Amino acid sequence: MACGSTKLWNGEATWFCCGNAWGPCASAGGGACGTCRSSALQAAWPNASKACWDITRPDLCGEDIPRRGCGSVMKVRHDCSGASVCVTVSDCGPRTRSFCSESTCCDGICRTNRVIDLTPAAFSAIGSLSSGTLPVSIFE
Amino acid sequence: MSVYRTGDPLDRRHFLTAAALRGATVIGTGALGTGVIGATALGAVDADAAFAAPIRPLDPAVAESAFAEGRITAINDDVLEVAGSYGDHSRIRVTGATSVWKARATTAADIETGDGLYARGLPLPDGTLAADAVWVNIVNLHATIRGIEKTRLHLAHGHHEIVGNLMAETTNAAYGTASPTADLSRLAIGQSAQVLGAWRPSDGSVDLVRVAVPPGAGRRR
Incomplete structure (x- = not known):
């Protein structure tokens, strides 16, 4: 699947570490797909599998996010700056249900609920790691 | 945010x-x-x-x-x-x-x-x-608050325990959709939290910058 322009979803993006890493991330491992690396343009998707869905439960926050498995490609766009990055699904996450109704806003645009987790490489391509969350739109 | x-x-x-x-x-x-x-x-x-x-x-x-x-x-x-x-x-x-x-x-x-x-x-x-x-040294971890002291939090991250150092005039808390605040009094043991901070290579602890807890989790009763 290509990094296309068909709207898939929108919400909050967060970031996480995976693969070999330093500090507390050293124990993160390769993620649900076994291929996750912090330095790669990758993402965790809350419906990467049925088992993944049972953990993240975005439906409890009103997000009926479609299934996209390991290897799926998406374009993630920062809703205010317009910066975008193409990522490959390589893990399961974020745990949407733990932060229902949380929102991130910029320039009057607000996105609610955590719908995608980006690796540091991917997140830093469109925003600052020190912000923690970004409002994004996702395409495929 | x-x-x-x-x-x-x-x-x-x-x-x-x-x-x-x-x-x-x-x-x-x-x-x-x-x-x-x-x-x-x-x-x-x-x-x-x-x-x-x-x-x-x-x-x-x-x-x-x-x-x-x-x-x-x-x-x-x-x-x-x-x-x-x-x-x-x-x-x-x-x-x-x-x-x-x-x-x-x-x-x-x-x-x-x-x-x-x-x-x-x-x-x-x-x-x-x-x-x-x-x-x-930046880290952004999903953790559970296991203990609260005056100068630090004890956090569970996966199967590991992490000490989070509270830093005066730096550490803030984000309660749901509210803007981050220096008021940490609504943090509670058992809460899920997204922790953004700086890892200390010398002892493995994390200097806490922001502790975000889900909406409703820090509501005053």
């Missing part, structure tokens, strides 16, 4: 590239230990502002931005020698236009051997990466 604003990213990129290629930094004596980075003619250089807008190459022939991560093994003048987590090696060049974050927006003088980092910048012909932003 965060809002990013900045000046013209193309101007910033041009400055960064030019500074690196000319070897002309605004780092005091040219050594990281004595230098000052943080103010340029381009305006704010804190990490958030640095990434406010997409950074596009000035010329199609110029490579897109690159990313590097790892631990600093040596600091030679304005170049950080970095051992990547997969056995790779990077050389990160810090210029006058580089934003540095280490628990806060700071200067390159705070960067030490042994620190971990994520860096973003332009690959240069000499093999270095001219960084436009460097995040030192």
Whole structure:
């Protein structure tokens, strides 16, 4: 699947570490797909599998996010700056249900609920790691 | 939550590239230990502002931005020698236009051997990466609050316990959709929390910058 322009979803993006890493991330491992690396343009998707869905439960926050498995490609766009990055699904996450109704806003645009987790490489391509969350739109 | 604003990213990129290629930094004596980075003619250089807008190459022939991560093994003048987590090696060049974050927006003088980092910048012909932003020791962890003391939190992250250091005038809490506040009194044992902070290589603890808990979790009764 290509990094296309068909709207898939929108919400909050967060970031996480995976693969070999330093500090507390050293124990993160390769993620649900076994291929996750912090330095790669990758993402965790809350419906990467049925088992993944049972953990993240975005439906409890009103997000009926479609299934996209390991290897799926998406374009993630920062809703205010317009910066975008193409990522490959390589893990399961974020745990949407733990932060229902949380929102991130910029320039009057607000996105609610955590719908995608980006690796540091991917997140830093469109925003600052020190912000923690970004409002994004996702395409495929 | 965060809002990013900045000046013209193309101007910033041009400055960064030019500074690196000319070897002309605004780092005091040219050594990281004595230098000052943080103010340029381009305006704010804190990490958030640095990434406010997409950074596009000035010329199609110029490579897109690159990313590097790892631990600093040596600091030679304005170049950080970095051992990547997969056995790779990077050389990160810090210029006058580089934003540095280490628990806060700071200067390159705070960067030490042994620190971990994520860096973003332009690959240069000499093999270095001219960084436009460097995040030192930054971590962003999903954890559960297991204990609360006056000066620290005890956090469970996966199967590991992490000590989170509360820093006066720095640590804040975000309760659901409310703006971050210095009031930490609504943090409670058992809460899920997203923890953003700076890892301390010396003891493995984390200096807490922001502890975000889900909406409703910190509501006053």
